[in-house]
Amino acid sequence: IQALTAQTYLEQLAQHQKITETDLKHAYQKYYVETPAIEYKARHILVKTRKEADEIMRALALGEDFALLAKKHSKAPDASFGGALEWFRPEGVDQHFARAVQGLGENELSHEPIETAHGWHVLWLESKRKARLPAFTEVRTTLYQRLRQEQIEKHLRILREHPQIKISPTRSNR
Secondary structure, three states: OHHHHHHHHHHHHHHOOOOOHHHHHHHHHHHHHOOOOEEEEEEEEEEOOHHHHHHHHHHHHOOOOHHHHHHHHOOOHHHHHOOEOOOEOHHHOOHHHHHHHHOOOOOEEOOOOEEEOOEEEEEEEEEEEEOOOOOHHHHHHHHHHHHHHHHHHHHHHHHHHOOOOOOOOOOOOO
16 A cells, blocks of 8 residues: 555656756756767677686687677677677666776777676777767657656655654544
């Protein structure tokens, strides 16, 4: 019953939130215009253990071909493509993988294997580019949902920091 009460409370809170067109345009400026996104083109070899990843890194240091090693050893679906990934943005991948790729220069191999929930990755950043800026109309709904979520989180944070529990006296039916 507590979960149902909490859900109802949040739904009512969301209905009373005011998000204006100006708020949406400010959010667009903040999240898209002022913070240009970078997209990355990379290859990776995914294996189960750190030992396997270290062996692959040694083979690469000896001059073996990355794509051939990926085809032979990688457990990822893209192994047959030499470990090639489509262009991606950091927010769309595992945070450890994202941090690693953001720390590399173009045509640079990761200095050590990267562990994620999927296993161990040997990473090679091929290229990076500035992402296309989407039109306001393309992301308006996403911005609305993001601002709504931020308002809910702010409200809940205030409630946690300053709880106010009021107990009303009950009336006796005597």
